[in-house]
Amino acid sequence: MAYEFTKEDLREIEKIKAKYPEVMPATLPTLWVAQRRFGHVEPEVQRLVAETLGLPEAHVHGVANFYTQYYKEKKGKHVLDVCTCLSCQLCGGYEILHHLEETLGIKAGDTTEDGTFTLNQVECLGACGYAPMLQVTNDKYVNHLTKEKADELVDKLKNGEEPDYEQMKMPQHKNI
Amino acid sequence: MPEIFIDGHRYEFEGDHKVLQFIQDLGKEVPFFCYHPSMTAPANCRQCMVKAGQYMKDRETGEYEVDENGERVIRWFPKLQTSCNLMAADGMVILTQETDELVQRAQKDNLELILINHPLDCPICDQAGECPLQIQTYKYGPEGSRFEVKKVHKPKRIQLGPRVVLDAERCINCTRCTRFTQEISKTDQLTITSRGDKNYPTTAPGREFDDPYSLNTVDICPVGALTSADFRFKARVWEMNQTPSIDITNGKGTNIDLWTRDNLILRVTPRFNAEVNDHWMPDAGREAYKIFNENRISRPQQKLDGEQILSSWNNAIATLSEEIAATDNSKIVVIASPHASVEENYALSKYTNLLGLNQPVFTPHIEEGTGDDFLLSDDVAPNANGCRLLGFTELDKASIKKEIKKAELVVILHDNLIDREVIAADDLKEKFVVVFATNNSDTSKAADLVIPITTAAEHAASYVNVDGRIQRTYRAKETKYTERRLDLEMSEGRLDRYGTNFDNWVTEDNKIDCLPVWKFINRISEHSGLECNFNDGREIMDEIASTLDSFTGVSYAAMDEQAGIQLSIKKETSTSK
Numbered sequence: 113m114a115y116e117f118t119k120e121d122l123r124e125i126e127k128i129k130a131k132y133p134e135v136m137p138a139t140l141p142t143l144w145v146a147q148r149r150f151g152h153v154e155p156e157v158q159r160l161v162a163e164t165l166g167l168p169e170a171h172v173h174g175v176a177n178f179y180t181q182y183y184k185e186k187k188g189k190h191v192l193d194v195c196t197c198l199s200c201q202l203c204g205g206y207e208i209l210h211h212l213e214e215t216l217g218i219k220a221g222d223t224t225e226d227g228t229f230t231l232n233q234v235e236c237l238g239a240c241g242y243a244p245m246l247q248v249t250n251d252k253y254v255n256h257l258t259k260e261k262a263d264e265l266v267d268k269l270k271n272g273e274e275p276d277y278e279q280m281k282m283p284q285h286k287n288i
Numbered sequence: 289m290p291e292i293f294i295d296g297h298r299y300e301f302e303g304d305h306k307v308l309q310f311i312q313d314l315g316k317e318v319p320f321f322c323y324h325p326s327m328t329a330p331a332n333c334r335q336c337m338v339k340a341g342q343y344m345k346d347r348e349t350g351e352y353e354v355d356e357n358g359e360r361v362i363r364w365f366p367k368l369q370t371s372c373n374l375m376a377a378d379g380m381v382i383l384t385q386e387t388d389e390l391v392q393r394a395q396k397d398n399l400e401l402i403l404i405n406h407p408l409d410c411p412i413c414d415q416a417g418e419c420p421l422q423i424q425t426y427k428y429g430p431e432g433s434r435f436e437v438k439k440v441h442k443p444k445r446i447q448l449g450p451r452v453v454l455d456a457e458r459c460i461n462c463t464r465c466t467r468f469t470q471e472i473s474k475t476d477q478l479t480i481t482s483r484g485d486k487n488y489p490t491t492a493p494g495r496e497f498d499d500p501y502s503l504n505t506v507d508i509c510p511v512g513a514l515t516s517a518d519f520r521f522k523a524r525v526w527e528m529n530q531t532p533s534i535d536i537t538n539g540k541g542t543n544i545d546l547w548t549r550d551n552l553i554l555r556v557t558p559r560f561n562a563e564v565n566d567h568w569m570p571d572a573g574r575e576a577y578k579i580f581n582e583n584r585i586s587r588p589q590q591k592l593d594g595e596q597i598l599s600s601w602n603n604a605i606a607t608l609s610e611e612i613a614a615t616d617n618s619k620i621v622v623i624a625s626p627h628a629s630v631e632e633n634y635a636l637s638k639y640t641n642l643l644g645l646n647q648p649v650f651t652p653h654i655e656e657g658t659g660d661d662f663l664l665s666d667d668v669a670p671n672a673n674g675c676r677l678l679g680f681t682e683l684d685k686a687s688i689k690k691e692i693k694k695a696e697l698v699v700i701l702h703d704n705l706i707d708r709e710v711i712a713a714d715d716l717k718e719k720f721v722v723v724f725a726t727n728n729s730d731t732s733k734a735a736d737l738v739i740p741i742t743t744a745a746e747h748a749a750s751y752v753n754v755d756g757r758i759q760r761t762y763r764a765k766e767t768k769y770t771e772r773r774l775d776l777e778m779s780e781g782r783l784d785r786y787g788t789n790f791d792n793w794v795t796e797d798n799k800i801d802c803l804p805v806w807k808f809i810n811r812i813s814e815h816s817g818l819e820c821n822f823n824d825g826r827e828i829m830d831e832i833a834s835t836l837d838s839f840t841g842v843s844y845a846a847m848d849e850q851a852g853i854q855l856s857i858k859k860e861t862s863t864s865k
């Protein structure tokens with residue numbers, strides 16, 4: 113399938129380009145435009161981005177492959193990145209991961225057949241204080257996970273609702 | 289003048305200098321991988337660490353500050369610095385691994401880190417023997433590794449393009465190859481994919497690394513990650529010897545090295561010449577090694593009843609003398625060659641002069657579209673300007689054809705006129721045709737007499753490039769009549785010196801029965817009682833320089849010293865694009 117940007121996308125890309133003295137720095141935001149439009153930046157999308165910006169394909173490929181946040185292959189509608197790095201692991205990150213594997217009927221790294229969910233196991237997302245946690249599709253963090261909280265999240269997403277934004281506070285110690 | 293203090297020695301400098309380059313130019317060393325003098329310095333390998341500081345100066349008086357012991361006060365930079373991108377500054381103090389333990393430690397630890405995931409491939413790795421990683425590790429590296437876990441595996445044997453193969457495990461991600469495609473060849477074909485311990489260079493998906501200069505990345509890769517698809521596994525570096533030469537497949541005159549083992553040229557690599565090709569060469573010129581080895585003409589050949597048979601030198605000389613004597617001078621055409629060196633052309637013209645024949649004529653070899661704005665010109669012969677400076681008449685294709693039509697005896701010096709479609713085989717019918725040639729070709733096949741001559745790898749001779757620079761080759765390969773051990777100018781590899789016939793790669797098989805043009809001219813002149821006595825190219829060049837104004841001041845010694853000499857050529861004769 114040939115990918116194409118819509119007129120709106122192109123207008124947005126022009127705006128992005130106008131922000132920088134050179135075209136090269138526009139690579140990252142333009143890849144985002146592409147990922148929002150197509151849900152991923154597969155090689156063909158990378159090529160489209162390169163052509164649109166007039167940059168070498170190899171450069172766009174290198175940039176897209178450097179950041180895990182760009183999806184280099186098709187993913188589910190919602191991507192659940194479950195942290196199993198040290199803090200989360202100690203607080204039960206693997207249990208959450210395995211629970212989600214069971215509920216969704218897939219293994220980490222896979223996508224459900226209906227294309228709704230992709231489940232990933234990831235390294236520290238910098239929210240160790242609220243471990244265990246996961247991130248939804250490069251966006252909201254869901255913290256202090258329990259199996260119930262994970263189920264709730266899956267149901268919400270299935271019903272087309274947005275996960276809540278959770279305001280987190282660092283624990284306050286009086287004796288400092 | 290600004291001054292810099294390196295390992296306790298004071299040096300003066302002018303202009304902008306990177307500290308690493310400055311140290312190298314002094315003939316000293318700091319280990320490094322990613323830096324390359326012709327490209328930007330991203331300082332990503334971290335191997336070139338030095339300790340750097342600055343002598344404190346009083347702002348008002350401009351005098352150095354001294355402490356109570358009278359020593360100058362140094363303000364050290366807070367951390368070790370990468371010398372490759374550190375600019376030399378007035379009053380800078382540098383300590384290298386020679387004098388500072390911290391620097392030694394940093395370099396050692398960095399090598400340990402680089403080697404964590406490096407395969408220990410040296411015994412089967414093409415780079416071994418000329419591998420900066422191997423060398424630096426021997427010199428500055430740790431005794432062993434403290435890393436006991438399984439190494440990260442990456443793709444091996446990836447055919448990045450038609451000529452380059454990648455072993456990602458050996459890559460140390462110095463980005464020299466990607467920078468080459470971005471900054472030098474400007475095809476932007478390579479990038480680094482992924483990150484951390486998983487990264488390696490690659491093309492965009494579905495694209496080939498078919499850059500016409502791709503093999504330069506193999507030369508500059510500081511490890512065995514990029515290898516030449518053609519050369520890999522053919523020979524170990526220490527079995528070969530290396531001889532400076534000139535690329536004869538193009539008019540640009542790229543400086544190259546020929547790598548020889550057992551009198552076969554096995555690979556061609558670029559040789560630095562700031563005036564001509566910097567550190568680079570086009571992939572096209574690398575194929576030339578085949579010209580020296582394959583399809584060579586060995587022993588003179590003569591046509592008998594329409595078929596070429598092997599002859600002898602004496603026969604060849606007698607036949608040619610007889611033909612010349614039997615033919616009216618005006619019916620003899622001698623065709624000089626932009627593919628032959630200045631010395632060969634000169635020797636031939638000297639002979640024709642003595643015989644009282646017309647001056648030789650020649651036609652340049654232009655292939656439209658070959659040229660680029662870099663190291664290739666449309667003129668694909670190495671010495672058209674040499675022929676011009678020797679004063680030969682330059683003819684276009686049609687006029688050469690006409691000259692040949694008129695003649696009964698045609699002498700062609702090393703120029704495949706039929707193969708490059710200047711003339712057709714039919715144009716030579718009913719004539720006696722003598723061809724001086726290195727390799728079999730349609731042109732040599734059409735000849736009644738074929739004189740096998742030396743290639744640029746077998747003689748020392750000069751070529752004038754499209755820009756008028758005269759540069760010379762050295763003997764890299766023995767013929768039946770030369771001996772490496774007696775020829776002080778020939779390089780000797782370990783096998784050349786110590787090899788016996790019981791060694792692999794030591795045979796007599798690859799020596800061609802051929803002569804330099806001038807040696808043949810010596811013999812044929814003697815046969816017909818003429819005076820021609822050239823020992824070697826060096827002598828011929830001295831004679832040319834003393835008789836022809838356009839070559840004044842040219843000698844082998846001067847060419848060697850200055851990496852070639854710029855001659856003045858008429859601008860319009862230059863076909864450099």
Ligand code: SF4
Pocket residue numbers: 406407408409410411413414415416417419420421422458510511512513
């Ligand atoms: S790249 Fe160098 S150090 Fe690595 S395996 Fe090859 S020769 Fe050995």
Ligand code: SF4
Pocket residue numbers: 458459460461462463464465466489505508509510511513514
């Ligand atoms: S392949 Fe060689 S030149 Fe390219 S980044 Fe790796 S080590 Fe450097």
Ligand code: FES
Pocket residue numbers: 195196197198199200201235236237238239240243245
């Ligand atoms: S370990 Fe999970 S967020 Fe840091």
Ligand code: FES
Pocket residue numbers: 320321322323330331332333334335336337370371372373
């Ligand atoms: S050479 Fe200086 S960091 Fe690589």
